[in-house]
Every structure is written in C-alpha cells, then in structure tokens.
Amino acid sequence: MKHKFYGGVHPAEHKDATEHKPIAPLANAPAQVVIPMNMHIGAPCKPIVAKGDQVKIGQLIGETTGLGAPIHASVSGKVVAVEPRPAATGFPVMSVVIENDFQNEVSPDCKKRDNVDALTPQEIVDIIRDAGITGMGGAGFPTHVKIGSAIGKADTIIVNGAECEPYITSDHRLMLEHGEKIIQGVRFIMKALSLNNAFIGVEDNKMDAVTHLKGLVGEKNDITVEALHTCYPQGAEKQLIQRITGREVPPGKLPADVGCCVFNVATVSAVYDAVVSGMPLVQRIVTVTGGAIKNPVNLLAPLGTSFEHLVEEAGGFSEPANRVISGGPMMGVAQYDLSVTLGKATNCVLCLSKKEMPATSERHVCIRCARCVNVCPMHLLPLYMNMYSKKSEWREAETLRLMDCMECGCCQYICPGRIPLVQQFRTAKFEVRQLAAKK
Ligand code: SF4
Ligand code: SF4
DSSP, X not given: OOOOOSOOBOOOOXXXXXXXXXXXXXXXXXXEEEEESOOSSSSOOEXXXXXTOEEOBTOEEEEOSSSSOOEEOSSOEEEEEEEEEOOTTSSOEEEEEEEEOSOOOBOTTOOXXXXXXXXXXXXXXXXXXXXXXXXXXXXOOBXXXXXXXXXXXXXXXXXXXXXXXXXXXXXXXXXXXXXXXXXXXXXXXXXXXXXXXXXXXXXXXXXXXXXXXXXXXXXXXXXXXXXXXXXXXXXXXXXXXXXXXXXXXXXXXXXXXXXXXXXXXXXXXXXXXXXXXXXXXXXXXEEEESTTBSSOEEEXXXXXXXXXXXXXXXXXXXXXXXXXXXXXXXXXXXXXXXXXXXXXXXXXEEEXXXXXXXXXXXXXXXXXXXXXXXXXXXXXXXXXXXXXXXXXOHHHHHHTTGGGOXXXXXHHHHOTTOOOHHHHHHHHHHHHHHHHHHO
C-alpha cells in the first residue's frame, strides 16, 4: 500500500539528456586516480600504502579507524603520493594518489565465489564490510553497520530506486541494464537480515525500470516493486519509508526504530558484486550532464577519477559552466576545483549553463509567504531557522529543530525571495556542532 508524506516539490526533471543513454565505460582510463580516505560517514580511513608501493585493483589501501568502511585501489599502478588533496566535500582530505599502469591487474584477494547460497548471514555482512560498501545514493553510511544495527529490529527492507533529483539517471540505467544484480543483491541483504521480503520503490517517471524489475522478480514474489508517484524528495530515507509503509520516523530516530532498513539500488548492486565476484567497491556509475556539457552521458568510472576527466569523457564543455555541482541541483555541493574526484556516493557531475543557473542580483528578502513551511517534508519552519541563523542565534535555530533539516532544498526551491536557505542551514548546523564540541 502507498501512503503520502508531507511537503515536497515538483522541479523540472531534466533527465531526458541521459535517461536513454546506456552506461558507457570510459573511452580513456584516467592516468591517475586520487582516492580520498573519507568517502563515508564516520572517521576517515588510515592509508596503509606509501609512496612507491605497487597496488592492484581491489587491493586494500585504507583501513577503518572507527565507524567507516575500508577503501581499495580502483586501478593498478604505483602510489605516487599519500597527502591531503582537494575533495568534493569542500575540504582537503588525506588521499592516496595512484599512477595508472593501464595493466588492470586485479588483486588476488578478489576471488569469485561459486557457492554463494551456502553463505551464512554473518558471512554476507562480513563480505559487505570488507568490500567497503557504503550508501551510494548520497549519504555514504557504511552498509555493514546499517545491516548490523537493524538485525532483529527491522521487519521491512526498502530499496531506493526513486532517483528523485533532477538530471540524475545513473540509478535508472543501473536498474535497466543490471536489474538482475539488484534483485539478487536484495536477496543477499534479505538473508543477512533474516527477512523474507523486500520492497523496491521506483518513481513512476521510470516505468520501464518498474516493468523490468517486476519481470526479474518473477514468480518468486519475494520482492515487491512499487511505482511511486513522482515527487521530490521521495528518495530521502524517511520520506520513502513513509510512502511505502506509512510509518513515520520520529525526529532524532533512525529507520530501524520503525522497523525499516533502506538501501540505494547502486549499493545493492555493489553488494551483489562483492558477494559473487569478490570485488570491493572500486567503481561506480555517474551521470555527467547539464546544459554546459557537450555530450551528457552515464559513465562507469573508477573511484578517484577527476571531475575534469569525467567532463572530458562527456565531450567537454559546450560553454563555460556557470556552476559545477557534485550530485543533483537540489542537494548537491557546488565545486570550484575540477581536480576533485569521483567518490563512492558521487552519482552525478552536474555542469549548469548560464541559462540554467542565471546570476541573480536580488536582495534575498523574506516576504513571510510561508511557502517554505508548506513544502518542508520535515515539518520545519525554514523562515525562522533562517532568521535566527542570520543573526548567529544558533541556539534558537537549534530549538526549531535545525539539526533535523536534511538539506533537501525544497524550501529554497520554492522561495520567491531566492534566499540561499540551505547554505544558511549548513553554516548554522556547523556552528551548532562546534558549540556542542566545545561543551
Ligand atoms: S519561502 Fe522564502 S520568502 Fe517565503 S517565508 Fe519562506 S523564506 Fe520567506
Ligand atoms: S532544506 Fe531543510 S528546512 Fe528546507 S525543506 Fe528541506 S528539510 Fe526543510
């Protein structure tokens, strides 16, 4: 049964440039990859290789130091630096730089498994942990930790194929071209959680994917593929849970607290690769698109490939990009340096043209129209959160549940004053965390 969630918006989709384009391998492999040690939520990994080391694809190069997921080499070659490099998060991050030898040598640790049906639930979780799998839809939460904390608590698995952000089509193509990996990957997760069924939620602007996945589930009927009426931010965890199960995750609580566990389709596909082929998470599909891109594409690229290289693979710029974003236009992060690289959660490199992203000279005045309140899916009061944040009254903003803001951008999208609300909330959340740390 499908339910409603509060708020949301309907931005123009802009998916037509890439939704029918098959996933393409890179025409030219990158000569160098820069692999940041923090492609996940939690503590950065500790590099375990040094300058001069030879590495192979799938070889462990970063160990966890707490909450996190290990990191592996995405190309074979020589480590030429272990040092902080610019990252898409906006801060320099300790990174392992590998010069590609173009030999594509695979680590002997990556072994194909024949009898996957004999694996125990714990063995599946261990494989997912060792393969460094994290949420690939944006958040980057370590998947083995999510599964571990949901064992015995979750009664419902939800797989997120909503891909509700405009422009992005990487998950859509994955569902169409590798749907069998998703279905089998979901079954591995069902086994890990000792559950017998799961849902896959897909927005109804991708009915071809819905039909395809339903066909792959077949008569086994253990996985329900739901077509969901398109509405942003349906792909957000809490909204998807509410849409599919009717359960509302209370503020400050987690999906497991309402018996749910949510995984992105790309994450599930990576689980399949790890279990069956023994290959850790070393590559991903990324949509390179936007009005400033000559030939928008969906690419399969090694982690650590620079945005600059990805743009070249898409034919380069047709005009100077007015803004480059890692992710979609609603939740993505603006980039100022194209040497930043593809991470585990980078689903899109969006290069907006002048027409798509006109410069504004408005004064960003709030006229108290309350439209932001009407669309906030978290039931927040963005106008007041903004008012207190602008005055640096962080405590007051926090009292208004600022920390529950998931930065979905609905308020900013609808705001007639074009107030950069999300940026304001990111700054305010940073300040609140600083105050908490000082305490
Ligand atoms: S939508 Fe914009 S202008 Fe309207 S109340 Fe919210 S912040 Fe103010
Ligand atoms: S960005 Fe935050 S405040 Fe704005 S609509 Fe989304 S959750 Fe609400």
